[in-house]
Amino acid sequence: MNxxxxxxxxxxxxxxxxxxxxxxxxxxxxxWLRENFDHTYMDEHVRISHFRNHYELTRKxxxxxxxxxxxxxxxxEAGKLEAAKCDFFPKTFEMPCEYHLFVEEFxxxxxxxxxxxxxxxSQGKGxxxxxxxxxxxxxxxxxxxxxxxxxxxxxxxxxxxxxxENPYLIGGRKFDLRVYVLVMSYMPLRAWLYRDGFxxxxxxxFTLNSIDDQYVHLTNVAVQKTSPDxxxxxxxxxxxxxxxxxxxxxxxxxxxxxxxxxxxxxxIRSLQSVQKVIISDKHCxxxxxxxxxxxxxxxxxxxxxxxxxSLTASSQEDYELKTSLLEDTLHVVDMEARLTGREKRxxxxxxxxxxGPVSREDGAHDLSGMGNFVTNTHLGCVNDRKKQLRQLFxxxxxxxxxxx
Amino acid sequence: xxLTVLRSTGQGSWERRILKSLNSxxxxxxxxxxxxxxxxxxxxxxxxxxxxGTDEPVLDLSLFRPVYAPKDFLEVLINLRNxxxxxxxxxxxxxxxxxxxxxxxxxDIPELKEFFVELGLTAGQLGVxxxxxxxxELFENEHVRIGQKVLSEQDSAAAQQYIRQGxxxxxxxxxxxxxxNISSQPEDILYYEQLKTNVIQHDxxxxxxxxxxxxxxxxxxxxxxxxxxYLYQVLLCFSRDTSVLGHFAYSSASPPKSYIRGxxxxxxxxxxxxxxxxxxFHGFSMYVAxxxxxxxxxxxxxxxxxxxxxxxxxxxxxxxxxxxxIVSLCLLFETLLQTYLPQLFYHLRExxxxxLRISFKWMVRAFSGYLATDQLLLLWDRIxxxxxxxxLAVLAAAVFAFRAVNLMEVTxxxxxxxxxxxxxxLKVMPLLQIFLFATVT
Numbered sequence: 001m002n003x004x005x006x007x008x009x010x011x012x013x014x015x016x017x018x019x020x021x022x023x024x025x026x027x028x029x030x031x032w033l034r035e036n037f038d039h040t041y042m043d044e045h046v047r048i049s050h051f052r053n054h055y056e057l058t059r060k061x062x063x064x065x066x067x068x069x070x071x072x073x074x075x076x077e078a079g080k081l082e083a084a085k086c087d088f089f090p091k092t093f094e095m096p097c098e099y100h101l102f103v104e105e106f107x108x109x110x111x112x113x114x115x116x117x118x119x120x121x122s123q124g125k126g127x128x129x130x131x132x133x134x135x136x137x138x139x140x141x142x143x144x145x146x147x148x149x150x151x152x153x154x155x156x157x158x159x160x161x162x163x164x165e166n167p168y169l170i171g172g173r174k175f176d177l178r179v180y181v182l183v184m185s186y187m188p189l190r191a192w193l194y195r196d197g198f199x200x201x202x203x204x205x206f207t208l209n210s211i212d213d214q215y216v217h218l219t220n221v222a223v224q225k226t227s228p229d230x231x232x233x234x235x236x237x238x239x240x241x242x243x244x245x246x247x248x249x250x251x252x253x254x255x256x257x258x259x260x261x262x263x264x265x266x267x268i269r270s271l272q273s274v275q276k277v278i279i280s281d282k283h284c285x286x287x288x289x290x291x292x293x294x295x296x297x298x299x300x301x302x303x304x305x306x307x308x309x310s311l312t313a314s315s316q317e318d319y320e321l322k323t324s325l326l327e328d329t330l331h332v333v334d335m336e337a338r339l340t341g342r343e344k345r346x347x348x349x350x351x352x353x354x355x356g357p358v359s360r361e362d363g364a365h366d367l368s369g370m371g372n373f374v375t376n377t378h379l380g381c382v383n384d385r386k387k388q389l390r391q392l393f394x395x396x397x398x399x400x401x402x403x404x
Numbered sequence: 405x406x407l408t409v410l411r412s413t414g415q416g417s418w419e420r421r422i423l424k425s426l427n428s429x430x431x432x433x434x435x436x437x438x439x440x441x442x443x444x445x446x447x448x449x450x451x452x453x454x455x456x457g458t459d460e461p462v463l464d465l466s467l468f469r470p471v472y473a474p475k476d477f478l479e480v481l482i483n484l485r486n487x488x489x490x491x492x493x494x495x496x497x498x499x500x501x502x503x504x505x506x507x508x509x510x511x512d513i514p515e516l517k518e519f520f521v522e523l524g525l526t527a528g529q530l531g532v533x534x535x536x537x538x539x540x541e542l543f544e545n546e547h548v549r550i551g552q553k554v555l556s557e558q559d560s561a562a563a564q565q566y567i568r569q570g571x572x573x574x575x576x577x578x579x580x581x582x583x584x585n586i587s588s589q590p591e592d593i594l595y596y597e598q599l600k601t602n603v604i605q606h607d608x609x610x611x612x613x614x615x616x617x618x619x620x621x622x623x624x625x626x627x628x629x630x631x632x633x634y635l636y637q638v639l640l641c642f643s644r645d646t647s648v649l650g651h652f653a654y655s656s657a658s659p660p661k662s663y664i665r666g667x668x669x670x671x672x673x674x675x676x677x678x679x680x681x682x683x684x685f686h687g688f689s690m691y692v693a694x695x696x697x698x699x700x701x702x703x704x705x706x707x708x709x710x711x712x713x714x715x716x717x718x719x720x721x722x723x724x725x726x727x728x729x730i731v732s733l734c735l736l737f738e739t740l741l742q743t744y745l746p747q748l749f750y751h752l753r754e755x756x757x758x759x760l761r762i763s764f765k766w767m768v769r770a771f772s773g774y775l776a777t778d779q780l781l782l783l784w785d786r787i788x789x790x791x792x793x794x795x796l797a798v799l800a801a802a803v804f805a806f807r808a809v810n811l812m813e814v815t816x817x818x819x820x821x822x823x824x825x826x827x828x829x830l831k832v833m834p835l836l837q838i839f840l841f842a843t844v845t
Binding site: 170172205238249250253315317 | 535577627629630634696698700777778
């Protein structure tokens with residue numbers, strides 16, 4: 001079920017070209033980008049689906065480095081309280097260069113579980129859990145510096161991260177959330193949040209007893225598909241609307257508002273932390289897949305950001321979600337030049353950040369009172385995108401006809 | 405039409421048939437109806453209590469057939485006749501062209517409008533007036549405030565009245581508990597633990613039926629699969645709960661009996677089988693699944709389900725003359741359709757697609773698994789509020805009315821089924837309101 005091809009082929013007025021020099025729009029691979037971006041001339045109107053150095057956000061070791069640096073800066077400029085809002089990623093150490101710092105932290109917290117993740121691989125490959133230093137002694141031997149590994153295919157580089165041992169469970173199962181954020185530019189920062197997304201469930205019951213059983217801990221669909229318990233019919237996913245309703249019926253609307261507002265905070269701060277590092281080329285936009293884990297105290301944690309979230313559909317519902325997501329992405333990219341640029345909502349996307357916080361239409365106040373940004377976001381809320389798009393395009397047409 | 409007549413003609417023979425089916429499965433597979441578990445097995449089950457869904461079943465489940473499916477039950481209902489009924493009795497009934505041939509009294513639309521007056525167009529509703537376009541100050545905020553007041557005063561009657569206009573998501577679990585008079589006392593928790601002990605110590609043949617049903621229905625559902633383990637915990641205990649036998653006092657059904665080997669027919673050697681007297685059918689676990697959305701503590705979930713069963717759900721699979729019994733619901737559905745959508749009704753009948761054949765499964769399951777969960781919960785709010793299942797029949801008719809245009813164009817039962825296959829996008833309250841209050845009758 002190739003959602004991207006279907007959406008592109010169905011877009012009125014769009015034609016697929018095979019010739020390298022002729023395209024106006026390219027949904028490219030990161031590998032193509034790496035090899036060709038620097039020597040490809042692009043006209044003003046041309047659009048491409050990645051930023052040149054997106055890995056500053058999407059490779060685990062760089063993201064951590066950028067976040068740590070941003071946090072320090074915030075602490076200097078605005079104090080400890082403000083900096084604490086960046087504490088949404090579990091303590092992480094780059095390996096092997098931060099091995100000694102890691103050991104220090106490890107010894108301060110005996111008995112906790114850590115997770116080792118390869119920096120550049122996806123779909124849950126190469127990940128393992130450990131509790132004893134013995135398990136990772138090999139890392140000490142690898143003394144190669146990580147600086148000269150920028151973006152070649154490197155010798156495996158890992159991060160060691162504190163494992164969240166008290167994840168929120170539903171039906172006794174662990175899950176994580178996949179959320180979509182569309183960044184149209186970094187300077188200034190313009191980012192949109194998609195209303196739909198999903199919760200991905202682990203196929204087996206959560207227990208800390210079997211840290212060797214990667215099926216229990218990794219909620220990635222790709223890993224789940226290989227689990228002996230996996231039944232393809234199940235899909236193991238809940239749409240975010242369902243998840244939001246479930247939480248509301250269990251914890252009440254205020255707790256849910258706080259949680260979702262904390263998630264907005266994660267998206268915005270993570271983007272701010274790489275804002276000055278990412279080359280903000282006006283031809284570039286990027287659709288990120290954020291992976292968020294909720295713990296039992298309803299605190300959200302950032303696991304990672306994906307530059308190329310999977311666009312393969314695992315079910316009919318998934319197909320509809322992803323095709324709508326892509327259609328709306330193309331609406332926001334607006335090759336057809338229909339939008340005025342002042343829109344706060346396009347289909348399922350809500351403008352989350354526009355060089356500053358974006359207020360909701362109704363001017364609603366922040367419920368948590370914690371000083372989180374009051375954002376124009378509706379994650380997990382009703383997505384009546386078709387209706388909204390109809391109204392939007394009709395009014396845009398109307399505006400075009402009447403001269404100002 | 406009295407209870408006794410239905411009992412002897414319908415329910416009695418139906419019960420005999422189910423029991424025969426169960427007994428023959430038992431004989432074919434040489435599996436006892438009940439056996440005590442060896443200690444090792446008991447220990448293992450206790451360890452795995454919270455994750456029974458992951459267990460590989462001891463027996464090959466493919467050997468088990470559900471004892472019956474809703475469509476078998478429908479066939480029985482279709483063949484119900486009242487031997488006391490004379491053809492000259494009721495003119496209107498003589499022209500009844502539906503499948504049900506039992507002349508029970510059912511409400512017409514004017515009576516339904518009166519009965520469901522709170523669903524009218526002038527009153528606020530959750531499921532209608534809380535949609536995104538409607539400012540919450542208009543209805544929702546005040547309704548939530550009243551709900552909180554009702555809860556703080558623990559007024560069960562007020563709660564029942566209140567919930568006719570729908571329950572706010574955050575208050576629903578408590579409101580339902582209040583209306584059903586469930587409060588988790590220590591003795592309730594103890595009772596549940598005792599049932600759990602029964603499950604650990606004894607294995608029943610129906611356990612395999614339950615296991616199979618959960619695997620086939622709820623576990624395959626995109627949304628309820630997460631609650632698989634809770635379903636076993638509830639249903640296995642449920643089948644051992646002899647307090648459920650109490651509901652047979654007001655049901656026309658009687659619990660199936662089994663006799664100790666060699667003592668067939670001797671009453672002093674009769675036991676109810678299963679202990680709660682309820683043999684699960686295909687889809688039974690769907691009565692429990694939506695409740696998992698609201699209750700997470702096993703003994704509370706259990707109590708809520710049990711109460712819902714003995715108040716409402718049992719009527720959906722036993723033959724009686726009660727206005728909320730499945731026979732009345734079927735008749736109500738058919739009558740509504742034939743009276744208010746005659747063109748559609750005749751058309752479907754002509755092409756061999758009697759509407760009841762399609763809507764029966766919705767009603768038997770109280771729409772669980774067919775509607776989106778939030779819509780289903782709004783519907784069950786009204787079941788509790790009106791203490792009646794008639795709304796199921798009205799909704800079924802409203803669904804047909806809503807899709808009438810497409811249905812008029814189909815030419816086969818299969819095509820009609822296809823038009824009505826997916827109800828997951830339906831908004832229940834607007835449909836009901838339009839059908840009851842906004843259609844010219």
